[in-house]
Amino acid sequence: MKHVAWRPLVGVMVFGVCGYIFEVAAASSNAATARAYVSNEDGQSVSVLNAESFASIATIDVGKRPRGLKLSRDGSQLFVAVSGLPKCPPTVPDEECAKLERDLKADGIAVVDTASRKVIKVLAAGSDPEQFAMSNDGKRLYVANEDVGLLSVVDVDAGKVIERIKVGLEPEGVAMTPNGRWVLVTNESDSSVSVIDTATLKVTKTVPVGKRPRDMAFAPDGNTAYVSGELDASLYSMPVTGNEPVRRLLQLREATRPMAVVQDSARNRLYLSTGRGGTVAIIDTKDAPQAVKLIKEVPVGKRPWGIALSADGRHLYTANGPSNDVSVVDTTTLTEVKRIPVGSSPWGIVLGPAPP
Template sequence: MTRIFEGRVFPTRAIPQGLGGWLRWGPLSGEALLEVADHTGVQPAAVARTDCGVDGPVRGLRRTVLLVACVVLPACAQPAPTPTTQAVPSPAPGGTAGAPARPPSLALRADLANLLWKAYVPNSLSDTVTVVDVRSRRVLTTFRVGHAPQHVVPSYDLQTLWVNNNGGNSLTPIDPHTGRPGKAVPVDDPYNLYFTPDGRLAVVVAERLRRLDFRDPHTFRKVHSLSLPCVGPNHLDFSEDGSFFLVSCEFDGRLVKVDTASRRVVGVLQLGDMPQDVRLAPDRRRFLVADMMRDGLHVVDGQALRRVAFVSTGVGAHGVYPSRDGSRVYVTNRGWHTVTGGRRGPGSVAVLDGRTLRVVLRWSVPGGGSPDMGNFTPDGRELWLAGRYDDEVYAFDTTTGTVVARIPVGRGPHGLTVWPQPGRYSLGHTGNMR
C-alpha cells in the first residue's frame, strides 16, 4: 500500500501509532482519497475530512493522525536593504566552505556577474519549469522536464542548475548562461539534492527509497548508498565545519545526524510532528528545523543532537532562509496542515531576529496564498517564493515586506531558485550558498 502525491510515494508506515491506511493522490489531478483500515480504534469518521484543508479539525488531530486527506474541489479555486552585489574573481576549487548564514562575500563571482537574473520555477503538477525575468517580472519560457520536478538546485561549482525530477527518476541540467535544458541524467528518486562542503560528492535525497545516495557531482555515478532509519527524508544542512549534517524525515518526525566523512548515521532525534526544511542558524552552532504541523521552528543543538527551543512562526511552517548577513531569518508558512493544501490559505512569511530568533515581523499575502520555497534576488532586496497551492510566484520586498509581484506559473510550483547568487559554492537545495 502506498501514498502518491506529486510523484512522491510513501508506505503505510508513514502513518503513526499503528493507524493502517494510505493516501493515494492522482499525481496530476490533485485529488485525494483517504482509506483507513482501523488497527487502533480510530474509525474513519474520526479522521478529519474537509474541503480545502480547513484548519480547525486538522490541528485538533495533528498529534494523532500525521496526515489527513484534503479533497480539493473545483469550488476551492477561489529589515535593512542588502548592499548591491559586485563581481569578484572565481576562487580555486577545494577547501571547506564557511557558514551559510554569513558567507565571506556578498558579491557575485566574476563568471556569473553578467548573467540575466532569472527565477527557475519547477511546476510539480505540470512536469515543467517556468523561467521568469526577475527584473521585468516577465515569463520568458516554459519547458517540459521529467515527471514531478521538485527543486531547482545550483551545482557546487555554480555552472549548472539541476531540476530534481522526483517522479521521473532523473535530473535535468539547465545551462544558466542560456537558460536552456539539456539531456536528463538517470538518477533514482531525486527528491532533493545537496553537495558535500568539499565538493567531492553530490548527496541525492531519495525520499521514497528512504536513503541518501552519494554520487559523483558531475556524472552522478553512484558511489555509496546510506539507508536511513526513518520515513520521508527530504531536507538537510551541514555544520559550520562540514563534519556532519542533519536530515529531516517528514513522515515520522525524526531528525537524523550523519557523519560526512564516514557517511554513517551517528544519531537520531525524535522531534515529532512533521519536520521540513533544515538550516544552520546564524550563530553557526544551532540548526533550525521547520515543522509544518507545529507551525514553527525547532531549535536544535547539532553537536548534542538536542532540541533546545521552539519558535512559533505561522500556519504550516516550511522553508527557512537566513539573510546573507545573518541579521534576519525568514520562515515561509504555507498556510495549511495537509500536503495537498488549498487555494488562498493564510500563508505568510515570519521574520526573525537572527540573534534572538524572536519573531519581529510577519508578512501576509494579500487575499491569501501559500509561500513555499525559493531564494533571494542577487542584491537581497527581494525574496522570491513559489505559491505551492496557488500556481503563482511571489516577490516580497525585504525592506517593506510587501508583495511587489505575483506571477502566474504552472501547476504546483515548488522549490524555485533565483540565479545567479552571491557566494563561493552551492551546497544544494534552492541555493544554500557559502
C-alpha cells in the same frame, strides 16, 4: 507529501557533472543579471524569470514532478529533481496511492543547460528524489529518496553511488553545513532530523524535532540548525554537534504550516514559508538560539513552499503552488510588491547568475 507505500530501491548510475551548487537561498553576485528558476511540479517544467525586472523569460520542459533544484555557481547548469512517483496528498490512504501507476524511468536529476534551455542529461539518483544537496567541492550529491527512507551519496566524478544511508521515514529536506562536514536530513514521518558525517558517511545522531519537519537553515556559525515543523506550526533549533538541548523556539498560529526556511544573516532574520497559511513569517533571530521573535507574517500567494532571498537581501521570492505564481516580498517594507505568473503548481525556487 505522502507517497505510496515502501518500495524497493531503484538501481543507481550517475554520470559526472561539473560545477558547484547554490543552496536554495543563494543568489548572483551580479544582481543586474540575476535569474530565478522555478520548478512547476504539475507542469513538468521550470519557469525562468529575470529576478530584477520580474519578467518571465522562458519555460523549460524537464520531466515528471520537478521539485528540488540547484544552480551551478556560474549559472551555466541547473539541476532539477524529477520523479515518476505519482503525486498523492496526505488525505489519500497508502493503499490507494499504491494503486497508481509509477514510472520508474522518470526518477533522476535533470541537468539543464541554461544557455540553450535544454535538458542535456538525466542523472539516475535513486528512488523518488525530491530534495538534494551537493558538497562544497562539487564532487558529491546527497539525495533524499523519500519513498524508501534512504539518502543516496553519489560520487559525481566516478559516476556511481558510493553509499546508501538508512535515515528515517519519508526523508525530504537535505542541507549541508557551510563547512561541508555534516549533512542534515529531515524525516517527515519520524518527526526527526538525521545528522550524517560526510567523512564517514555514517549517521551520528537522530534528533526529535517538531511534527513533520520539512526544511532547515543554519545559523551563521553553522553549529545550529533551525527546523520547520509543518503539523505543529513550530520552529525548532538543534545543535549539529554536541549535546546541547533541542529547543522549541517558536509556536506559530495553528493555521500556519511552516515549510521552507531561509537565513538572512545580515538582518538577523529567518524567513519561513507557511504553506496553507498563505504567508511568509519573518522571524527576528538576534537573540537566537536562546530565543526568537515573530516580527510579522506577510500575505503572499496560495500555499507558498519554496523561497529564495536575493543576493542583496532586498527581495524574497516565494513559489505559490495552487495560485501558479511567484510572490516578490520587499524585505524593508515587509510587503508583497509583485506577483509573477509561472507554470502549474510551482514548488521550488533558486536564484543565481544568468548563463555565462
